[in-house]
Amino acid sequence: MSDERQHWPLFEVFIRARAGLEHKHVGSLHAVDAKMALEHARDVYTRRMEGVSLWVVRSADITASDPDDADAFFEPAKDKIYRHPTFYEIPDEVKNI
Numbered sequence: 001m002s003d004e005r006q007h008w009p010l011f012e013v014f015i016r017a018r019a020g021l022e023h024k025h026v027g028s029l030h031a032v033d034a035k036m037a038l039e040h041a042r043d044v045y046t047r048r049m050e051g052v053s054l055w056v057v058r059s060a061d062i063t064a065s066d067p068d069d070a071d072a073f074f075e076p077a078k079d080k081i082y083r084h085p086t087f088y089e090i091p092d093e094v095k096n097i
Contacts, residue, residue: 009058011037013045016053023055034058 008030014023026045031037037056046054065073 008032009060011041011056012059012062013037013041014055014057015045015051017051019052023053028059031056
């Protein structure tokens with residue numbers, strides 16, 4: 001990689017495979033700006049018409065939880081089992097939820 005490219009910001013790439021589905025992380029790339037990142041993401045990650053939508057996000061703009069704090073951070077959700085759709089039956093006709 002050229003010395004100049006090493007200083008380009010890193011972008012995370014997300015693709016939505018079909019309408020109605022969520023975007024999924026597919027990889028990362030370096031680009032000068034968001035426009036270039038979208039164009040490179042299209043060229044690199046959708047060569048076979050895999051997606052209907054692309055998102056690119058600067059890696060530096062992502063705030064993540066600390067895996068070492070997972071127990072304390074996610075503890076409040078454990079007592080709210082109604083938030084998990086394990087009690088519902090999904091009809092066979094429904095392909096994506």
